[in-house]
Amino acid sequence: MILYQYFKTCLLGLIRTPSYSLVTILVPSVIFVIVGVTFSDSRQEANFALGSFCIFSSLGVAFFQFGVGIANDRESPWEQYARVLPVHPLSRLFATILASLVFVSVSICILIVVAFLTTDIGMPTNSWFKMLFGVFVGVFPLAAMGLTIGYWCSPKGALPIANLLYIILAFLGGIFFHPSLMPEFMNSISIFTPVRHIVNLTQAGISGDPWTTEPFLILLAYTILFLILAAVGYRRDEAKKYR
Secondary structure (H helix, E strand, C coil): CHHHHHHHHHHHHHHCCHHHHHHHHHHHHHHHHHHHHHHCCCHHHHHHHHHHHHHHHHHHHHHHHHHHHHHHHCCCHHHHHHHCCCCCHHHHHHHHHHHHHHHHHHHHHHHHHHHHHHCCCCCCHHHHHHHHHHHHHHHHHHHHHHHHHHHHCCHHHHHHHHHHHHHHHHHHCCCCCCHHHCCHHHHHHHCCCHHHHHHHHHHHHHHCCCCCHHHHHHHHHHHHHHHHHHHHHHHHHHHHHHC
16 A cells, blocks of 8 residues: 555656656657657668667666656655655655656557557567567666666766766667667677667567577666665665764
């Protein structure tokens, strides 16, 4: 019940902030029309572009809801009140992740409709399932990165840092163009980013290639690493303000 109430509060707070909610939901579709359609000459290219921009959508939610949002909330009276409530931090975290998944889902649904209207996308049902599963698996390491930004950066520093990482990871991860088209130096760096492994999962699902365990293990490792960093940042912030 507490989890549901916090999830409802978090979701309503985001919906009542249209400057956040509308931008988060619509920006991936707008950029897809500007950029993605240009590189969608064939059905396969259109499918790959759609999968990549679905990841782009979850990247935006993770960095700006988790990263910038949490950094700003840390200074709010509501956060100071919520910290003293008998609610476990994990319950609040899980409720926030659920609210983020709602935004990611709505953004992806709009993106798919736009892709159908502007490109020649189409794939077997199994490929649709694997593509979307890969995207939602990728939400967790990206959300953990966002949490790390939120609990380690000041409110003023969170936005520029989130924007910078947002752009860098989108390009290095292979969202705006296929990883095979990357220069060698970019490719050698790209394999160390979580976004690249999410892109690999979705593209393998789209093309029907078998999945390997490597991307899942790497994404799990990134999730654990950034959750630990976020937890340390949370305790650090708590010790500074509430003890």
